[in-house]
Amino acid sequence: MLKQFLRGASVALMALAPSWVTAQAPQKPHILYIVADDLGRADLGFQGAEFKTPTLDQLASEGAVLDQFYVQPMCTPTRAALMTGRYPIRYGMQSFVILPEQTYGIPLEEKLLPQLLKEAGYSTSIIGKWHLGHADRKLWPRQRGFDYQYGALIGEVDYYNHDVHGTKDWYRNNQLRNEQGYATTLFGRDAVRYIEAHDPKKPMFMYLAFNAPHTPLQAPKEYIDRFKSIPDENRRTYAAMIAAMDDQIGNVLAALKKKGMRDNTLIMFHSDNGGVRSAAFAGQIATKGEPPASNKPFRDGKGSLYEGGTRVVAFANWPGKIKAQKVSGMMHIVDMLPTLTSLAGASTNGTQPLDGMNVWKTIAEGAPSPRTEIVYNVEMFRAAVRQGDWKLVMRSTLPAKLELFNLTQDPGEAKDVSAENPQIVATLQKRIDTLAKEMKPSMFFAQTFKAYMGRHAPAPVFPNDDAYFTSVD
DSSP states (O other), rough: OOHHHHHHHHHHHHHHHHHHHSSSSOOOOOOOOOOOOSSOOOSGGGGGGOOOOOOHHHHHSSEEEEEEEESSSHHHHHHHHHHHHSGGGGGOSSSOOTTOOOOOOSSSTTTOEEEEHHHHHHHEEEEOOOOSSSSSSSSSSSGGGGGGGESSSSOOOOOOOOEETTTEEEETTTEEEESSOHHHHHHHHHHHHHHHHSSSTOOOEEEEEOTTOOSSOOOHHHHHHHGOOOHHHHHHHHHHHHHHHHHHHHHHHHHHHHTGGGGGGEEEEEESOOOOOBBBHHHHHHHSSSSSOOOOSSSSOOOOSSSSBBBOOOOEEEETTSSSSEEEEEEEGGGHHHHHHHHHTOOOOOOOOOOOOOHHHHHHOOOOOOOEEOOOOOOSSSEEEEEEEEEEEOOSSSSSSSEEEETOOOTTTOOOTTTTHHHHHHHHHHHHHHHHHHOOOOHHHHHHHHHHHTTOOOOOOOSSSSGGGGGGG
Protein backbone atom coordinates (compact mmCIF):
# COMPACT_ATOMS: atom_id res chain seq x y z
CA MET A 1 0.00 0.00 0.00
CA LEU A 2 2.79 2.41 0.90
CA LYS A 3 4.56 1.77 -2.44
CA GLN A 4 1.32 2.39 -4.33
CA PHE A 5 0.73 5.62 -2.39
CA LEU A 6 4.26 6.89 -3.07
CA ARG A 7 4.01 5.99 -6.75
CA GLY A 8 0.69 7.80 -7.07
CA ALA A 9 1.97 10.83 -5.20
CA SER A 10 5.00 10.97 -7.48
CA VAL A 11 2.82 10.91 -10.60
CA ALA A 12 0.59 13.64 -9.19
CA LEU A 13 3.54 15.86 -8.33
CA MET A 14 5.05 15.44 -11.79
CA ALA A 15 1.74 16.40 -13.35
CA LEU A 16 1.71 19.60 -11.31
CA ALA A 17 5.39 20.41 -11.94
CA PRO A 18 6.35 23.10 -14.45
CA SER A 19 7.30 21.84 -17.89
CA TRP A 20 11.00 22.53 -17.38
CA VAL A 21 11.08 19.87 -14.66
CA THR A 22 9.75 17.07 -16.83
CA ALA A 23 11.20 18.03 -20.21
CA GLN A 24 14.65 16.75 -21.10
CA ALA A 25 17.17 19.36 -22.11
CA PRO A 26 17.57 19.34 -25.91
CA GLN A 27 20.73 17.62 -27.08
CA LYS A 28 23.29 20.08 -28.39
CA PRO A 29 24.24 19.29 -31.99
CA HIS A 30 27.73 18.37 -33.03
CA ILE A 31 28.97 20.87 -35.63
CA LEU A 32 31.31 19.98 -38.48
CA TYR A 33 32.19 23.20 -40.27
CA ILE A 34 34.09 22.57 -43.52
CA VAL A 35 35.71 25.35 -45.54
CA ALA A 36 37.38 24.80 -48.91
CA ASP A 37 40.03 27.24 -50.17
CA ASP A 38 39.62 29.06 -53.52
CA LEU A 39 36.98 26.59 -54.73
CA GLY A 40 35.11 27.75 -57.83
CA ARG A 41 31.35 27.99 -57.49
CA ALA A 42 30.78 25.66 -60.47
CA ASP A 43 33.49 23.15 -59.53
CA LEU A 44 31.53 20.43 -57.72
CA GLY A 45 29.50 17.72 -59.38
CA PHE A 46 26.14 18.99 -58.18
CA GLN A 47 27.03 22.45 -59.51
CA GLY A 48 27.61 21.15 -63.01
CA ALA A 49 31.33 20.33 -63.07
CA GLU A 50 32.51 17.79 -65.63
CA PHE A 51 33.82 15.63 -62.77
CA LYS A 52 31.91 14.12 -59.87
CA THR A 53 32.38 14.79 -56.17
CA PRO A 54 30.24 11.99 -54.75
CA THR A 55 30.51 12.80 -51.04
CA LEU A 56 29.74 16.49 -51.40
CA ASP A 57 27.14 15.82 -54.10
CA GLN A 58 25.22 13.49 -51.79
CA LEU A 59 25.43 15.84 -48.81
CA ALA A 60 24.10 18.66 -50.97
CA SER A 61 21.29 16.56 -52.45
CA GLU A 62 20.12 15.57 -48.96
CA GLY A 63 20.52 19.06 -47.49
CA ALA A 64 19.96 22.72 -48.22
CA VAL A 65 21.94 24.24 -51.08
CA LEU A 66 22.47 27.87 -50.12
CA ASP A 67 22.19 29.72 -53.41
CA GLN A 68 22.93 33.21 -52.05
CA PHE A 69 25.67 32.55 -49.51
CA TYR A 70 28.19 35.41 -49.43
CA VAL A 71 31.72 35.64 -48.09
CA GLN A 72 34.53 38.19 -48.31
CA PRO A 73 36.55 38.31 -51.56
CA MET A 74 39.68 36.80 -49.99
CA CYS A 75 40.75 34.23 -47.43
CA THR A 76 41.77 36.07 -44.27
CA PRO A 77 38.78 38.46 -44.21
CA THR A 78 36.32 35.60 -44.75
CA ARG A 79 37.77 33.50 -41.93
CA ALA A 80 37.84 36.53 -39.65
CA ALA A 81 34.17 37.21 -40.39
CA LEU A 82 33.32 33.61 -39.50
CA MET A 83 35.18 33.74 -36.21
CA THR A 84 33.81 37.12 -35.10
CA GLY A 85 30.33 37.42 -36.62
CA ARG A 86 31.44 40.91 -37.70
CA TYR A 87 32.46 42.52 -40.96
CA PRO A 88 36.28 42.76 -41.14
CA ILE A 89 35.98 46.53 -41.66
CA ARG A 90 35.17 46.70 -37.95
CA TYR A 91 38.69 45.71 -36.90
CA GLY A 92 40.96 46.49 -39.85
CA MET A 93 41.12 43.07 -41.56
CA GLN A 94 39.21 44.00 -44.72
CA SER A 95 42.17 44.02 -47.13
CA PHE A 96 44.04 41.19 -48.81
CA VAL A 97 45.51 38.40 -46.59
CA ILE A 98 48.08 38.21 -43.81
CA LEU A 99 51.49 37.76 -45.47
CA PRO A 100 54.19 35.58 -43.88
CA GLU A 101 56.22 38.62 -42.80
CA GLN A 102 53.26 40.44 -41.25
CA THR A 103 52.49 40.41 -37.54
CA TYR A 104 48.81 41.31 -37.17
CA GLY A 105 45.82 39.05 -36.57
CA ILE A 106 42.29 39.20 -35.21
CA PRO A 107 42.50 41.76 -32.37
CA LEU A 108 42.46 40.17 -28.94
CA GLU A 109 39.41 42.17 -27.86
CA GLU A 110 37.34 40.21 -30.39
CA LYS A 111 35.69 37.20 -28.73
CA LEU A 112 35.64 34.33 -31.20
CA LEU A 113 33.18 31.57 -32.11
CA PRO A 114 35.21 28.71 -30.54
CA GLN A 115 35.42 30.63 -27.26
CA LEU A 116 31.65 31.00 -27.16
CA LEU A 117 31.04 27.34 -27.98
CA LYS A 118 33.64 26.19 -25.48
CA GLU A 119 31.84 28.14 -22.76
CA ALA A 120 28.67 26.26 -23.75
CA GLY A 121 30.32 22.89 -23.13
CA TYR A 122 31.70 22.08 -26.57
CA SER A 123 35.02 20.48 -27.38
CA THR A 124 36.55 22.74 -30.04
CA SER A 125 39.06 21.77 -32.70
CA ILE A 126 40.60 23.31 -35.80
CA ILE A 127 42.14 20.99 -38.35
CA GLY A 128 43.63 22.69 -41.38
CA LYS A 129 44.34 26.31 -42.22
CA TRP A 130 44.13 29.23 -39.74
CA HIS A 131 45.53 32.36 -41.47
CA LEU A 132 44.26 34.74 -38.79
CA GLY A 133 47.51 35.58 -37.02
CA HIS A 134 50.79 33.68 -36.75
CA ALA A 135 53.60 36.03 -35.62
CA ASP A 136 52.48 36.26 -31.98
CA ARG A 137 51.45 33.13 -30.08
CA LYS A 138 48.60 35.05 -28.47
CA LEU A 139 46.97 35.09 -31.93
CA TRP A 140 47.19 31.31 -32.46
CA PRO A 141 44.12 29.02 -32.45
CA ARG A 142 44.82 27.38 -29.07
CA GLN A 143 44.94 30.83 -27.51
CA ARG A 144 41.68 31.89 -29.21
CA GLY A 145 39.33 29.16 -27.98
CA PHE A 146 40.33 25.93 -29.72
CA ASP A 147 41.06 22.96 -27.46
CA TYR A 148 42.93 21.21 -30.27
CA GLN A 149 44.81 22.44 -33.35
CA TYR A 150 46.48 20.68 -36.26
CA GLY A 151 47.71 22.19 -39.53
CA ALA A 152 49.08 25.42 -40.97
CA LEU A 153 48.99 28.84 -39.34
CA ILE A 154 49.60 30.88 -42.51
CA GLY A 155 48.28 30.41 -46.01
CA GLU A 156 49.75 29.00 -49.21
CA VAL A 157 51.45 25.99 -47.68
CA ASP A 158 53.16 23.43 -49.92
CA TYR A 159 51.05 20.26 -49.87
CA TYR A 160 54.06 17.96 -49.40
CA ASN A 161 56.81 20.03 -47.76
CA HIS A 162 54.36 21.88 -45.49
CA ASP A 163 56.30 25.11 -45.78
CA VAL A 164 55.56 28.65 -46.89
CA HIS A 165 58.35 30.35 -48.82
CA GLY A 166 60.88 27.95 -47.31
CA THR A 167 59.65 28.20 -43.72
CA LYS A 168 57.99 25.19 -42.11
CA ASP A 169 54.35 25.90 -41.21
CA TRP A 170 52.91 22.74 -39.69
CA TYR A 171 51.76 22.57 -36.07
CA ARG A 172 49.93 20.41 -33.61
CA ASN A 173 48.84 22.14 -30.41
CA ASN A 174 51.41 24.95 -30.73
CA GLN A 175 54.26 22.55 -31.46
CA LEU A 176 56.09 22.67 -34.81
CA ARG A 177 55.87 19.28 -36.51
CA ASN A 178 57.96 17.66 -39.22
CA GLU A 179 55.54 15.25 -40.89
CA GLN A 180 55.39 13.61 -44.27
CA GLY A 181 52.35 13.31 -46.48
CA TYR A 182 49.83 15.12 -48.67
CA ALA A 183 48.18 17.92 -46.70
CA THR A 184 44.59 17.10 -47.66
CA THR A 185 45.05 13.47 -46.67
CA LEU A 186 46.69 14.41 -43.38
CA PHE A 187 43.84 16.75 -42.48
CA GLY A 188 41.25 14.08 -43.20
CA ARG A 189 43.10 11.42 -41.22
CA ASP A 190 43.52 13.72 -38.26
CA ALA A 191 39.83 14.60 -38.26
CA VAL A 192 38.98 10.89 -38.24
CA ARG A 193 41.36 10.24 -35.34
CA TYR A 194 39.85 13.11 -33.38
CA ILE A 195 36.31 11.79 -33.88
CA GLU A 196 37.34 8.24 -32.96
CA ALA A 197 38.70 9.51 -29.64
CA HIS A 198 35.78 11.85 -28.94
CA ASP A 199 33.11 11.16 -26.32
CA PRO A 200 29.80 11.44 -28.24
CA LYS A 201 28.06 12.68 -25.09
CA LYS A 202 30.07 15.91 -25.29
CA PRO A 203 29.07 18.28 -28.11
CA MET A 204 31.81 18.72 -30.70
CA PHE A 205 32.68 21.72 -32.86
CA MET A 206 35.21 20.82 -35.54
CA TYR A 207 36.43 23.51 -37.95
CA LEU A 208 37.85 21.47 -40.83
CA ALA A 209 39.60 24.05 -43.00
CA PHE A 210 41.15 22.41 -46.05
CA ASN A 211 43.70 24.38 -48.05
CA ALA A 212 42.48 22.61 -51.20
CA PRO A 213 42.22 23.56 -53.99
CA HIS A 214 44.39 26.65 -53.32
CA THR A 215 47.69 26.89 -55.17
CA PRO A 216 50.25 25.43 -55.52
CA LEU A 217 48.47 23.00 -57.83
CA GLN A 218 49.62 19.68 -56.38
CA ALA A 219 47.91 16.31 -56.14
CA PRO A 220 48.91 12.65 -55.81
CA LYS A 221 49.40 10.90 -59.15
CA GLU A 222 46.60 8.41 -58.49
CA TYR A 223 44.15 11.29 -58.25
CA ILE A 224 45.48 13.08 -61.32
CA ASP A 225 45.17 9.82 -63.27
CA ARG A 226 41.43 9.75 -62.51
CA PHE A 227 40.96 12.76 -64.77
CA LYS A 228 42.91 11.89 -67.92
CA SER A 229 39.88 12.94 -69.93
CA ILE A 230 40.39 16.58 -68.87
CA PRO A 231 42.78 18.03 -71.50
CA ASP A 232 43.96 21.12 -69.62
CA GLU A 233 46.80 20.31 -67.22
CA ASN A 234 45.81 22.90 -64.63
CA ARG A 235 42.16 21.86 -64.67
CA ARG A 236 43.15 18.19 -64.39
CA THR A 237 45.29 18.75 -61.30
CA TYR A 238 42.69 21.10 -59.82
CA ALA A 239 40.00 18.42 -60.22
CA ALA A 240 42.32 15.91 -58.56
CA MET A 241 42.78 18.22 -55.57
CA ILE A 242 39.02 18.57 -55.16
CA ALA A 243 38.55 14.82 -55.48
CA ALA A 244 41.12 14.20 -52.75
CA MET A 245 39.24 16.60 -50.47
CA ASP A 246 35.92 14.90 -51.32
CA ASP A 247 37.35 11.49 -50.40
CA GLN A 248 38.64 12.75 -47.05
CA ILE A 249 35.28 14.30 -46.21
CA GLY A 250 33.75 10.91 -46.97
CA ASN A 251 36.13 9.31 -44.46
CA VAL A 252 35.15 11.86 -41.83
CA LEU A 253 31.45 11.15 -42.39
CA ALA A 254 32.10 7.43 -42.02
CA ALA A 255 33.87 8.09 -38.72
CA LEU A 256 30.91 10.13 -37.46
CA LYS A 257 28.51 7.34 -38.41
CA LYS A 258 30.63 4.63 -36.78
CA LYS A 259 30.76 6.71 -33.59
CA GLY A 260 26.96 7.15 -33.60
CA MET A 261 27.28 10.92 -34.04
CA ARG A 262 26.12 11.46 -37.61
CA ASP A 263 22.39 11.95 -37.00
CA ASN A 264 23.08 14.71 -34.51
CA THR A 265 25.74 16.50 -36.57
CA LEU A 266 25.14 19.72 -38.48
CA ILE A 267 27.49 19.95 -41.45
CA MET A 268 28.22 23.31 -43.06
CA PHE A 269 30.29 23.50 -46.24
CA HIS A 270 31.40 26.43 -48.38
CA SER A 271 34.41 28.03 -50.05
CA ASP A 272 36.28 30.94 -48.49
CA ASN A 273 35.98 32.99 -51.70
CA GLY A 274 35.47 32.46 -55.40
CA GLY A 275 37.87 30.46 -57.51
CA VAL A 276 40.87 32.19 -59.09
CA ARG A 277 40.15 33.95 -62.38
CA SER A 278 42.60 36.87 -62.12
CA ALA A 279 45.90 37.13 -63.94
CA ALA A 280 47.43 38.40 -60.69
CA PHE A 281 46.63 35.20 -58.82
CA ALA A 282 47.29 33.10 -61.92
CA GLY A 283 50.95 34.05 -61.53
CA GLN A 284 51.03 31.72 -58.53
CA ILE A 285 50.26 28.73 -60.73
CA ALA A 286 53.44 26.88 -61.55
CA THR A 287 52.22 25.10 -64.67
CA LYS A 288 51.35 26.74 -67.97
CA GLY A 289 47.83 27.73 -68.92
CA GLU A 290 44.98 29.77 -67.50
CA PRO A 291 43.48 29.54 -64.01
CA PRO A 292 41.45 26.33 -63.71
CA ALA A 293 38.50 27.47 -61.58
CA SER A 294 35.00 28.30 -62.80
CA ASN A 295 32.55 30.60 -61.02
CA LYS A 296 29.91 30.49 -63.74
CA PRO A 297 27.46 32.07 -64.18
CA PHE A 298 29.04 34.86 -62.17
CA ARG A 299 31.58 37.51 -63.08
CA ASP A 300 35.27 37.34 -62.10
CA GLY A 301 36.60 35.50 -59.04
CA LYS A 302 38.85 35.61 -56.01
CA GLY A 303 39.71 39.13 -54.93
CA SER A 304 36.89 40.73 -56.87
CA LEU A 305 33.79 42.41 -55.43
CA TYR A 306 31.71 41.05 -58.29
CA GLU A 307 29.57 38.00 -57.57
CA GLY A 308 32.21 35.53 -58.75
CA GLY A 309 34.52 36.56 -55.92
CA THR A 310 31.97 36.59 -53.12
CA ARG A 311 28.91 34.40 -53.85
CA VAL A 312 30.20 30.92 -53.26
CA VAL A 313 29.05 27.32 -53.38
CA ALA A 314 27.56 26.38 -50.00
CA PHE A 315 25.22 23.89 -48.36
CA ALA A 316 24.06 22.69 -44.95
CA ASN A 317 23.16 19.12 -43.99
CA TRP A 318 21.62 17.69 -40.82
CA PRO A 319 19.50 14.53 -41.13
CA GLY A 320 15.90 15.16 -40.11
CA LYS A 321 16.54 18.80 -39.23
CA ILE A 322 17.22 20.45 -42.61
CA LYS A 323 14.95 20.09 -45.62
CA ALA A 324 16.45 18.96 -48.91
CA GLN A 325 15.95 22.01 -51.12
CA LYS A 326 17.61 24.99 -52.76
CA VAL A 327 17.45 27.99 -50.43
CA SER A 328 17.32 31.35 -52.17
CA GLY A 329 17.45 33.68 -49.17
CA MET A 330 20.49 35.94 -48.77
CA MET A 331 22.97 35.15 -46.03
CA HIS A 332 26.50 36.25 -45.21
CA ILE A 333 29.24 34.42 -43.41
CA VAL A 334 28.92 36.84 -40.47
CA ASP A 335 25.53 35.18 -39.87
CA MET A 336 27.15 31.89 -38.95
CA LEU A 337 28.27 32.93 -35.46
CA PRO A 338 24.82 33.96 -34.18
CA THR A 339 23.19 31.03 -35.97
CA LEU A 340 25.54 28.39 -34.55
CA THR A 341 25.66 29.82 -31.05
CA SER A 342 21.85 29.88 -30.96
CA LEU A 343 21.67 26.21 -31.97
CA ALA A 344 24.33 25.36 -29.40
CA GLY A 345 22.62 27.23 -26.59
CA ALA A 346 25.70 29.43 -26.30
CA SER A 347 25.72 33.03 -25.12
CA THR A 348 27.21 35.83 -27.22
CA ASN A 349 28.05 37.84 -24.12
CA GLY A 350 31.47 39.43 -24.44
CA THR A 351 31.40 39.82 -28.21
CA GLN A 352 31.66 43.16 -29.93
CA PRO A 353 28.42 44.35 -31.64
CA LEU A 354 27.55 41.68 -34.21
CA ASP A 355 26.79 42.27 -37.89
CA GLY A 356 25.46 38.74 -38.25
CA MET A 357 21.93 37.55 -37.64
CA ASN A 358 20.33 34.18 -36.94
CA VAL A 359 19.40 32.61 -40.29
CA TRP A 360 18.61 29.12 -39.00
CA LYS A 361 14.98 29.07 -40.22
CA THR A 362 16.17 30.11 -43.66
CA ILE A 363 18.70 27.29 -43.75
CA ALA A 364 16.51 24.60 -42.20
CA GLU A 365 13.11 25.43 -43.67
CA GLY A 366 13.74 27.80 -46.56
CA ALA A 367 11.96 30.61 -44.71
CA PRO A 368 12.50 34.18 -45.92
CA SER A 369 15.89 35.47 -44.84
CA PRO A 370 15.98 38.24 -42.25
CA ARG A 371 18.94 39.66 -44.17
CA THR A 372 18.20 42.36 -46.74
CA GLU A 373 21.71 43.78 -47.12
CA ILE A 374 25.12 42.41 -48.09
CA VAL A 375 28.27 44.39 -47.38
CA TYR A 376 30.76 42.91 -49.84
CA ASN A 377 33.60 45.06 -48.54
CA VAL A 378 34.64 48.66 -47.93
CA GLU A 379 38.26 49.66 -48.49
CA MET A 380 40.04 52.93 -49.12
CA PHE A 381 39.95 52.37 -52.86
CA ARG A 382 36.77 50.37 -53.51
CA ALA A 383 33.50 49.14 -52.01
CA ALA A 384 30.32 47.26 -52.83
CA VAL A 385 26.95 46.97 -51.09
CA ARG A 386 23.74 45.18 -51.99
CA GLN A 387 20.26 46.03 -50.76
CA GLY A 388 17.50 43.79 -52.04
CA ASP A 389 18.06 43.24 -55.77
CA TRP A 390 20.32 46.27 -56.17
CA LYS A 391 24.11 46.20 -55.94
CA LEU A 392 26.46 49.18 -56.19
CA VAL A 393 30.15 48.70 -56.96
CA MET A 394 32.43 51.70 -56.41
CA ARG A 395 36.04 52.35 -57.31
CA SER A 396 37.55 55.51 -55.86
CA THR A 397 40.94 55.35 -57.55
CA LEU A 398 41.09 57.43 -60.70
CA PRO A 399 39.42 57.08 -63.04
CA ALA A 400 36.63 56.58 -60.50
CA LYS A 401 33.83 54.19 -61.36
CA LEU A 402 30.27 53.58 -60.19
CA GLU A 403 28.32 50.54 -61.38
CA LEU A 404 24.79 49.55 -60.45
CA PHE A 405 23.37 46.09 -61.13
CA ASN A 406 19.99 44.47 -60.62
CA LEU A 407 21.07 41.00 -59.56
CA THR A 408 17.70 39.37 -60.12
CA GLN A 409 17.58 40.52 -63.72
CA ASP A 410 21.35 40.44 -64.31
CA PRO A 411 23.15 37.99 -62.00
CA GLY A 412 26.21 38.03 -64.25
CA GLU A 413 26.59 41.82 -63.75
CA ALA A 414 26.86 42.47 -67.47
CA LYS A 415 24.85 45.70 -67.66
CA ASP A 416 25.52 48.80 -65.57
CA VAL A 417 22.20 50.56 -64.99
CA SER A 418 23.44 53.40 -62.79
CA ALA A 419 22.51 56.14 -65.27
CA GLU A 420 18.87 55.03 -65.30
CA ASN A 421 18.58 54.78 -61.49
CA PRO A 422 20.24 57.82 -59.89
CA GLN A 423 18.18 57.66 -56.68
CA ILE A 424 19.15 54.05 -56.00
CA VAL A 425 22.78 54.94 -56.66
CA ALA A 426 22.55 57.81 -54.19
CA THR A 427 21.00 55.63 -51.49
CA LEU A 428 23.61 52.90 -51.78
CA GLN A 429 26.45 55.40 -52.06
CA LYS A 430 25.27 57.03 -48.85
CA ARG A 431 25.31 53.64 -47.15
CA ILE A 432 28.87 53.02 -48.32
CA ASP A 433 29.93 56.43 -47.05
CA THR A 434 28.46 55.62 -43.64
CA LEU A 435 30.31 52.31 -43.49
CA ALA A 436 33.53 53.99 -44.60
CA LYS A 437 33.30 56.43 -41.69
CA GLU A 438 32.87 53.49 -39.31
CA MET A 439 35.65 51.27 -40.66
CA LYS A 440 39.02 50.80 -38.99
CA PRO A 441 42.17 51.41 -41.08
CA SER A 442 43.44 48.36 -42.93
CA MET A 443 46.16 46.60 -40.93
CA PHE A 444 47.43 45.01 -44.13
CA PHE A 445 48.18 48.33 -45.79
CA ALA A 446 49.49 49.89 -42.58
CA GLN A 447 52.03 47.11 -42.10
CA THR A 448 52.92 46.88 -45.78
CA PHE A 449 53.72 50.57 -46.05
CA LYS A 450 55.57 50.52 -42.74
CA ALA A 451 57.73 47.62 -43.93
CA TYR A 452 58.51 49.41 -47.20
CA MET A 453 59.42 52.69 -45.52
CA GLY A 454 61.62 50.86 -43.03
CA ARG A 455 63.80 49.10 -45.56
CA HIS A 456 63.84 51.71 -48.37
CA ALA A 457 63.46 48.93 -50.88
CA PRO A 458 61.77 49.30 -54.27
CA ALA A 459 58.07 49.91 -53.74
CA PRO A 460 56.00 46.72 -53.71
CA VAL A 461 53.02 46.33 -55.98
CA PHE A 462 49.86 47.20 -54.07
CA PRO A 463 46.42 45.94 -55.18
CA ASN A 464 45.09 49.51 -55.01
CA ASP A 465 42.86 49.23 -58.02
CA ASP A 466 40.19 46.63 -58.73
CA ALA A 467 41.71 46.20 -62.19
CA TYR A 468 44.28 44.11 -60.28
CA PHE A 469 41.56 41.49 -59.87
CA THR A 470 40.16 41.68 -63.38
CA SER A 471 39.27 38.29 -64.79
CA VAL A 472 41.19 36.70 -67.64
CA ASP A 473 37.84 35.85 -69.24
